[in-house]
Amino acid sequence: MLDKTAENGEFKYVGTRPQRPDGVDKVTGRARFGADMVMPGMLVGKVLRSPHAHAKIKSIDTSAAEALKGVKAVITAADLTADVPEAEYDTMVNCIAHGKALYDGHGVAAVAATSQAIANKALKLIKVDYEVLPHVTDVEEACKDDAPLLHDNIFTEGLEEEPTTPSNISGRVQFGHGDVEKGFAAADTIVERKFRTEATHQGYIEPHACVGNLSADGTGELWCCTQGHYMVRNSCAAILGIDISRLRVTASEIGGGFGGKTTIFIEPIALALSRKAGRPVKVVMTRDEVFRATGPTSSASMWIKIGAKSDGTITAMEGLLKYQGGAFKGTWVSLGCMTAFACYRADHMKTVGYDVLVNRPRAAAYRAPGAPMAAFAVESVVTELAEKLGIDPLEFRLQNAAKEGDQSSYGPKHRAHGLIETLETAKAHEHYNTPLGPNQGRGIACGFWFNFGGQTSTSLNVGADGTVNISVGTVDVGGSRASMCLMVAEELGVPYEKVRCVVADTSSLGHNDTTDGSRTTFASGMALILSARDAKQKLCARAAKIWEIPEEAVEWVDGHARPAGPNAGEFDPMSLAEIAGKAETTGGPIAGHHEYNARGAGVSFATHMVDTEVDPDTGRVTVLRYTVIQDAGKAVHPAYVEGQFQGGAVQGIGWAINEEYIYGEDGRLQNPGFLDYRIPVASDLPMIDTVIIENPNKGHPYGVRGVGETSIVPPMAAIANSVSAAAGVRMTELPMSPPRVLKAMDDAKA
Amino acid sequence: MSQIHVQTTINGDETEFLCDAEETLLDALRDKLGLTGAKEGCGTGDCGACSVTVDGRLVCSCLVLGAEAHGREITTIEGMANGEELHPLQQKFLDHAALQCGICTPGFLVAAKALLDRNPNPTETEVRYWLAGNLCRCTGYDKIIRAVMDTAAEMRGA
Amino acid sequence: MVKVNLWGSLKARAGGRDTIEVEAQTIRQMFRALGEEEPGLVPVLETGISVAIDGQIYRDDWFKEVDEDSEIYLLPRMEGG
Numbered sequence: 001m002l003d004k005t006a007e008n009g010e011f012k013y014v015g016t017r018p019q020r021p022d023g024v025d026k027v028t029g030r031a032r033f034g035a036d037m038v039m040p041g042m043l044v045g046k047v048l049r050s051p052h053a054h055a056k057i058k059s060i061d062t063s064a065a066e067a068l069k070g071v072k073a074v075i076t077a078a079d080l081t082a083d084v085p086e087a088e089y090d091t092m093v094n095c096i097a098h099g100k101a102l103y104d105g106h107g108v109a110a111v112a113a114t115s116q117a118i119a120n121k122a123l124k125l126i127k128v129d130y131e132v133l134p135h136v137t138d139v140e141e142a143c144k145d146d147a148p149l150l151h152d153n154i155f156t157e158g159l160e161e162e163p164t165t166p167s168n169i170s171g172r173v174q175f176g177h178g179d180v181e182k183g184f185a186a187a188d189t190i191v192e193r194k195f196r197t198e199a200t201h202q203g204y205i206e207p208h209a210c211v212g213n214l215s216a217d218g219t220g221e222l223w224c225c226t227q228g229h230y231m232v233r234n235s236c237a238a239i240l241g242i243d244i245s246r247l248r249v250t251a252s253e254i255g256g257g258f259g260g261k262t263t264i265f266i267e268p269i270a271l272a273l274s275r276k277a278g279r280p281v282k283v284v285m286t287r288d289e290v291f292r293a294t295g296p297t298s299s300a301s302m303w304i305k306i307g308a309k310s311d312g313t314i315t316a317m318e319g320l321l322k323y324q325g326g327a328f329k330g331t332w333v334s335l336g337c338m339t340a341f342a343c344y345r346a347d348h349m350k351t352v353g354y355d356v357l358v359n360r361p362r363a364a365a366y367r368a369p370g371a372p373m374a375a376f377a378v379e380s381v382v383t384e385l386a387e388k389l390g391i392d393p394l395e396f397r398l399q400n401a402a403k404e405g406d407q408s409s410y411g412p413k414h415r416a417h418g419l420i421e422t423l424e425t426a427k428a429h430e431h432y433n434t435p436l437g438p439n440q441g442r443g444i445a446c447g448f449w450f451n452f453g454g455q456t457s458t459s460l461n462v463g464a465d466g467t468v469n470i471s472v473g474t475v476d477v478g479g480s481r482a483s484m485c486l487m488v489a490e491e492l493g494v495p496y497e498k499v500r501c502v503v504a505d506t507s508s509l510g511h512n513d514t515t516d517g518s519r520t521t522f523a524s525g526m527a528l529i530l531s532a533r534d535a536k537q538k539l540c541a542r543a544a545k546i547w548e549i550p551e552e553a554v555e556w557v558d559g560h561a562r563p564a565g566p567n568a569g570e571f572d573p574m575s576l577a578e579i580a581g582k583a584e585t586t587g588g589p590i591a592g593h594h595e596y597n598a599r600g601a602g603v604s605f606a607t608h609m610v611d612t613e614v615d616p617d618t619g620r621v622t623v624l625r626y627t628v629i630q631d632a633g634k635a636v637h638p639a640y641v642e643g644q645f646q647g648g649a650v651q652g653i654g655w656a657i658n659e660e661y662i663y664g665e666d667g668r669l670q671n672p673g674f675l676d677y678r679i680p681v682a683s684d685l686p687m688i689d690t691v692i693i694e695n696p697n698k699g700h701p702y703g704v705r706g707v708g709e710t711s712i713v714p715p716m717a718a719i720a721n722s723v724s725a726a727a728g729v730r731m732t733e734l735p736m737s738p739p740r741v742l743k744a745m746d747d748a749k750a
Numbered sequence: 751m752s753q754i755h756v757q758t759t760i761n762g763d764e765t766e767f768l769c770d771a772e773e774t775l776l777d778a779l780r781d782k783l784g785l786t787g788a789k790e791g792c793g794t795g796d797c798g799a800c801s802v803t804v805d806g807r808l809v810c811s812c813l814v815l816g817a818e819a820h821g822r823e824i825t826t827i828e829g830m831a832n833g834e835e836l837h838p839l840q841q842k843f844l845d846h847a848a849l850q851c852g853i854c855t856p857g858f859l860v861a862a863k864a865l866l867d868r869n870p871n872p873t874e875t876e877v878r879y880w881l882a883g884n885l886c887r888c889t890g891y892d893k894i895i896r897a898v899m900d901t902a903a904e905m906r907g908a
Numbered sequence: 909m910v911k912v913n914l915w916g917s918l919k920a921r922a923g924g925r926d927t928i929e930v931e932a933q934t935i936r937q938m939f940r941a942l943g944e945e946e947p948g949l950v951p952v953l954e955t956g957i958s959v960a961i962d963g964q965i966y967r968d969d970w971f972k973e974v975d976e977d978s979e980i981y982l983l984p985r986m987e988g989g
Contacts, residue, residue: 017847019844019845020844022852023844024836024844026849026852027831027840027844027855027856028787028827028830028831028836028840029787029788029828031852032786033789035786035789036780036786038784117770117772159920160920173915173917173984174916174917175915175917176916202887202989203887204851205789205791205797205853205854205886205887206789207791253851253853254851255789255851255852255854256850256851256853256887258887259988259989260989262987286793287791287792287796287797334984334986335986350916352916365987365988365989366989368988368989369987369988410915410981410983411960411981411983412913412962412963412965412981413962413979414963415962415963415964450965450988451988452986452988455968477850478850479847479850516987516988517986517987518988519988597967597968597969599964599966599969637847639846639847639893640847640850642847642893643847643890643893647850647888647889647890650890650891673796674791674792674794674796674797675794675796679885680890680891681881681883681885682879682884682886682891682895683878683882685878685890685892687896688890688892699964709988709989
């Protein structure tokens, strides 16, 4: 597959840093995001949310709200389809509670009115009769036999024996190979520890927003900010009981997602309100709603045990991970288990995971979902073990790093990847060899992520003036349109500026999976390369017709069709613009397409290095220096690759030091705002240095690997290792906020 | 409930609109005047995505009432470029790839311009603290800080 | 015959076995044969599953060929952020 590489110097556009095609609109305020859309006759929709963590909904009286002047529609669960497919059922119930409110912030009813003020007033007139039930928000508490039960029809899956009583543990998973008991028996030194992490939110700056317009005959349109408008279309159509072909979904510009916009929350509500009111309805979440009802990631309780021989060889690795996924089943604990030890080689590995239900919002994917918390625990123990053995933690990692051909923690043997190169680069990096001051510590950690392919459909149209339009169905969350244009420019041999990319609506292309799993630049990019090859073949065929020679006697070189070899005849090469200009008389429009289920996404590894200083009087952690080293396969637009590295690292810094969901005794979220849920700000941070490693992915024509997610896997561990060194005590709970660090230091002294 | 008649200047243009007493300047700009460049990220003055200036002073427009705009001069992101010509900050944000999703970008640009109007030669620390009221979740701020520093250097040289 | 490796928690559904040998040329044939051999696996195979063939992971790819020399692992269906 790999047919262009940096080594053979073939790249002309890929690897450069041009201005992004949507750039000017974004710096001038013209770019239209979710909440920026206006449709004629549009109403304002608002959602009534449960103030209780767990409550039976005995009745809902909407009559007073309906009677209010200016109110055009009120909906409850009864307005959504009764025969929704099983796969969409939880998603529907998460949008609007069916019989039971399962968390503080769970949607219960919704109104559409002529103004926001009237809509807010109408919400207050809806009378909900709740029977408050006991609740549980802690993952360990929820596992206890006497814990309040969220669902009486969920029985633990994956046990040896079929359970007979329902449980908040919805599933058990196990991975590994060998016999860990045997492995630990062979170890000279063993470290085992328990770890806890709190839930964090993806924290995108743009709240969920949409405008729905659905007519009584089931034909409609929806404008929304999402990572996957095809997913939105399919889910909404199922929940509303309409044909998918009748619902056209257009993805707005998206103000951040990080996994949090890979599902739906308000979209079917806007459409149901619109259907009832007969007018378009706009629903925009408040920040309070975003925190209480969307995202977040799982909180986790973990136990890790690793043993090694005195020469530094790891003999066994074992882990137990418990992740809560909120009020519905399906955490990413499987991925936590599969990725936990993926950076290492050992004959004996075992991870067991539990998927746990609590009265919290349904967990949504968050950048490399499931992996960062496991990495925090594992990489902390790896460093501690190295220290006990008297081996440099980086050398210890190099000694035990998984290589091509080693059996992975998740099963199959590793293919070629760049983990060793990231570690070697770290070792040689000036950062790693710079002395530290008092109260300072240095931490390193490695991280792994799978990266995905998936269903993808793209289109490429050649304009009469020789410019090129490309259409993708994958949402651009961080500059991917620029990368798409670069790859097409490279393939066609036309200047980058002549290629323009749009994210097409759901009626314009075949199905596209959501922008998730770091798949977009890989999968849509490869589809466009193949679309461009399709178009090139047609361009060559047109040139052949014009020259009146056989098609196979024409080849495409550097943006031109030219006779292939001396026997083909003497013709001047024809540029793309020249051929396109004659399209009308040579057979009509020239286009290229590709539809496939992309395979060959290469895994990605990173090593992060961080220096922190701990204030011994307050426990406050300051990040002094941070370096990200990650394998990108081939960086298509290096500036945006660096941006992914930096953004992931800083989200990890927030998770490590500040961010957490805080629940009160009453089961209500106490910090649903950016003031109290504090994400990192500019003054908290140093510059984030990056090194891009390019170990080509053989599954992509240019060697591209996804880069979006791996960068959030190592930071919490790297910072924990750094803070533990600076504070002189092993930190095992996130966030490492000043009170926690101070207490750990005090406890260590006592 | 009668509405308030507000006469103001926005990006140099004399403008008037009607608003409710409790309506924010941000809502008036976005919903009444179609100036959707200022974004609502929080509605509580924590994220800075709605940054505008009122008589030259940087504010979160979600914390200002629409009625308070009366008799004032408001500038928004829509007033930053001069026709086709981008402001140097806008150009540097593009050159440095200082945006990913772009939702925070208008607020950062308005805030950064307010800084450079006041202090043409800020240190990195000054830039970081001045922009601490603007949240970005994508970039980790690195390229934003570089873009602002580079703009300041270029504008001093010009 | 191809040798299929199961991930840990599938063992309970496959009579405690962690590998099963079946006659198959494609992923689809392999799924069918696995279901016939161990009916307990059918619900998991139907809800969606990934297959690693020589370390390369395939989702929803019925007609991908498998052969005797391939290293084959079943993996849970994966979703990212």
